[in-house]
Amino acid sequence: MTCQTPDVPVSSVAVSGSGVSNGVLSLVKGKSAQLTASVSPSNATNKTVTWSSSNAAIATVTGTGYVSAVKAGTATVTASAGGKSASVRVTVTDPSSSQRFSDVPSGAWYASSVDWAASNGVVSGYGDGRFGPADSVSRAQMVALLYNLAVKEGDAKAVSYKTPKSSSFSDVPVSAWYAKQVSWAAAYGVVSGYGNGRFGPADMVSRGQAAAMLRNFARYRGVSGSSASASFSDVPSGAWYASSVSWVVSNGVASGYGNGKFGPSDVASRAQAVAMLQKLDKLTASPSSSLSISGDGVSDGKLSLAKGSTVQLSAVNVPSGASTVTWWSDDDAVAVTGTGLVIGVKAGSGVVHVQAGGKSAVLTVTVK
Structure with missing residues (x-):
């Protein structure tokens, strides 16, 4: 008679290493660090660990957990074994960089937000050294920014999300660069389509739409925030975006123009978008509620x-x-x-x- 030893499943994976604190590892561009994955229980049948990086352009990782900082930004390094995984958020800084983008002067009101977004992998420039702070933001771009923010915050659902084999929107082909981000956002209620099967990826985002997306993202991250109302002369109380505008204003994520108007129909600029995302991150990066x-x-x-x-x-x-x-x-x-x-x-x-x-x-x- 042959006796077979029953498989012992992996119950958990933990990642440690020099410099890792609360799931975060900070590295200077060009530096490296050795990470170690601990698989429990010790007698698990399949203890083979695989390593991956969410953005190899920022931080790479070898099959043995050796992480190298490539350029400024944020990436998530994940160790997986036996169907379980654990991640470390790697933040890379570049002390040699002074003015990151040629069209973002250091004294601009949005400069620190642009630098934050670029350093954390939430946004990138155009490749010619410009950021385009006054340029409009499309619906596809806004969803991509929110997805990048979720990854930056170490959200497991966003980090592990895969591009679906079919699209739920007629104008979002699965081959599009934004297909995964739109699918993720729609699946978790961060955004919705127009009701006719279309998403409108190339349509520009209005400030009213942006407010709704930001509020939905906070809900997705488990943050309710303040429900105080905000009054603007151009935001009717019955407008579909009214409660979202109140939410972003009462929670310090966005503000009006100072003349009693919010501009819900105005197109959001790239500078405005990253400024709002930076403020939103202060609420959602470490949700205050474990409830x-x-x-x-x-x-x-x-x-x-x-x-x-x-x-x-x-x-x-x-x-x-x-x-x-x-x-x-x-x-x-x-x-x-x-x-x-x-x-x-x-x-x-x-x-x-x-x-x-x-x-x-x-x-x-x-x-x-």
Whole structure:
């Protein structure tokens, strides 16, 4: 009789190395560091580790975990084994660089934001030494910026997202440079199409649209933020973008023009976009809330319900000092009771919020 030893699955992977702190490794251009992956349990059947970099133009990694800093920016280095993985965000600086772009003077109001975005791999220039701060931003470009921000923040869903084999939009071919980013954003509710099967990748982003995308990104990252209202003479209270404009303004992500107007129909510039992203990153890079929502069918911050059905939700990791747990929904397609029972009222989607002890979490609910 032959006895077979049962496979022992990998339960976790951890990455360490000199200079790694809280999942971040800082390197100067031209320098290197040796990373080590620890696979648990020690008797796992498949302990073979593979290494990868999200952007080899910024930081490369060998098959043994040796990381080399190529140019200024941010990349995510990942170690995988037995279906599990762990990542380190590598930030590369270039002390020899003074003025990064020829058309971004050091005294410009947006200079520090452009430098932040370029250093962290959120944006790049045109290749001729220019950044184009006054140039307009297309919908495809805005989604790409948000995807890059998610990667910069070490978001696992963005880092591991793969380009789909088919596109959900008729005007977004899978071969397009922005196909993965648009698919990711649509899949996680960061952006939506026009309702006719089109996304409009070449259409310019208005400030109203940008506000909605930024707010949706914060929800995706689990940040509710302030819900205070903001009043502008050119933002009607019933406009589809009104609540998003209030959100970005009340949370310090964007501001008006100083004359009582926000300019929701104005096209957003590249300088404005990176300035808003830098402010958004302060909210979403390390979400202040470890609170989360669980329940039958909840996955990746989303839940699908049939009209008329219910699911009992639970708040997980409620702060010990919290006296109350508050639930609410921001759309009439979805209702939620004070105990977390969510109800599919009508076809559509909405966001369920929970707050406890100063912490918050959100769940996107789709009713079919």
